[in-house]
Amino acid sequence: MDKYKVSILTGVNETKIYELNKREPIGKEVLVKVDCCAICTLEQRVYDGVRKLYPFAGGHEIAGTVEKLGEDVKNIKIGDKVAVRTLNTCGECYYCRSGNENQCVVSYKSTIHEGFLGPGGFAEYVMVNAKSIYKVADDVDLKHAALTEPLACCIHSVNQADINLGDDVVVVGVGIMGALHIQLSKLKGARVIACEIDDSRLEVAKKMGADVVINSTDMNNVISEINKLTDNRGADVVFCTVPSTQVASDCIKITGKLGRAIMYTSFHPDNPVEVSVNHIHSSEMVITGAVSPKNVDFLTATKLISNKSIDLSHLITSTEKLCNIDEAYKKALSPTAYRIIVESAK
Ligand SMILES: [Zn+2]
Numbered sequence: 001m002d003k004y005k006v007s008i009l010t011g012v013n014e015t016k017i018y019e020l021n022k023r024e025p026i027g028k029e030v031l032v033k034v035d036c037c038a039i040c041t042l043e044q045r046v047y048d049g050v051r052k053l054y055p056f057a058g059g060h061e062i063a064g065t066v067e068k069l070g071e072d073v074k075n076i077k078i079g080d081k082v083a084v085r086t087l088n089t090c091g092e093c094y095y096c097r098s099g100n101e102n103q104c105v106v107s108y109k110s111t112i113h114e115g116f117l118g119p120g121g122f123a124e125y126v127m128v129n130a131k132s133i134y135k136v137a138d139d140v141d142l143k144h145a146a147l148t149e150p151l152a153c154c155i156h157s158v159n160q161a162d163i164n165l166g167d168d169v170v171v172v173g174v175g176i177m178g179a180l181h182i183q184l185s186k187l188k189g190a191r192v193i194a195c196e197i198d199d200s201r202l203e204v205a206k207k208m209g210a211d212v213v214i215n216s217t218d219m220n221n222v223i224s225e226i227n228k229l230t231d232n233r234g235a236d237v238v239f240c241t242v243p244s245t246q247v248a249s250d251c252i253k254i255t256g257k258l259g260r261a262i263m264y265t266s267f268h269p270d271n272p273v274e275v276s277v278n279h280i281h282s283s284e285m286v287i288t289g290a291v292s293p294k295n296v297d298f299l300t301a302t303k304l305i306s307n308k309s310i311d312l313s314h315l316i317t318s319t320e321k322l323c324n325i326d327e328a329y330k331k332a333l334s335p336t337a338y339r340i341i342v343e344s345a346k
């Protein structure tokens with residue numbers, strides 16, 4: 001029987017390649033040859049031992065080529081280039097039925113390789129249900145298609161912000177998520193002000209199209225710059241992409257009347273912050289969050305990537321082969337890295 005390779009996280013700073021049996025897809029299943037899979041935060045935390053989920057089949061930012069189809073698959077062809085959505089939702093709960101499946105009460109990451117928990121994108125092949133497959137244009141670089149999931153998360157966040165033409169949008173933090181928020185806000189017609197403590201990341205912000213960049217080491221400076229830029233109104237929209245509750249509190253301070261403050265990231269540690277509810281009352285500002293994309297956000301992400309409306313080239317720091325995945329994890333853990341892509345090609 002044909003075999004395929006899969007990389008499994010087996011301990012702190014430890015991975016192993018396993019060989020599993022390849023099988024034929026049945027029903028709605030699709031066999032995808034993985035070309036690229038990006039390393040996200042979850043896999044980094046398992047690799048460095050912050051989350052000890054061993055053994056774990058990591059890799060949920062998957063792009064590849066359709067190799068074989070089950071007999072009931074109708075809308076996908078062999079040879080299609082695709083992004084794979086690995087977050088499954090139940091379709092039965094209140095939130096799924098009200099069109100908010102990102103809030104599904106039983107959402108889970110599929111187990112793709114027999115015997116191993118996890119989304120399993122660091123492998124030569126994945127077998128997935130057709131509903132998890134999103135086609136991209138034939139001329140798309142699959143390294144870019146591997147960033148569909150992070151882009152979809154940011155699309156959901158930007159949709160929460162309800163940006164109008166000419167709005168002043170502040171993006172705090174220019175990691176990959178901040179960089180994507182900058183580009184998406186520009187597509188929505190905003191003036192984008194990027195804040196970041198690292199000057200090299202402010203250079204990335206400029207490449208992403210930010211109109212104004214501010215070094216945010218001194219938050220008082222940020223507040224006075226934003227007041228200057230907005231005639232003391234404050235920002236229409238602020239995205240917090242930095243996992244610090246102090247920064248979250250500052251984001252609320254720079255949001256103006258009728259403004260929207262979006263807590264994009266999760267916060268560690270989750271220290272409570274003080275807010276003036278009277279200020280919320282009188283300013284009618286909205287403080288909200290964004291967690292996981294809906295299916296439509298994933299679809300929109302594949303459209304933006306297929307149409308080349310988003311520039312992902314600056315956000316891929318390097319590419320490693322599956323057999324060198326330890327090297328890829330080490331690079332991903334560097335604070336200067338954006339995305340590291342693992343290529344599965346033989
Ligand atoms: Zn991810």
Ligand SMILES: [Zn+2]
Nearest residue numbers: 090093096104
């Ligand atoms: Zn559900």
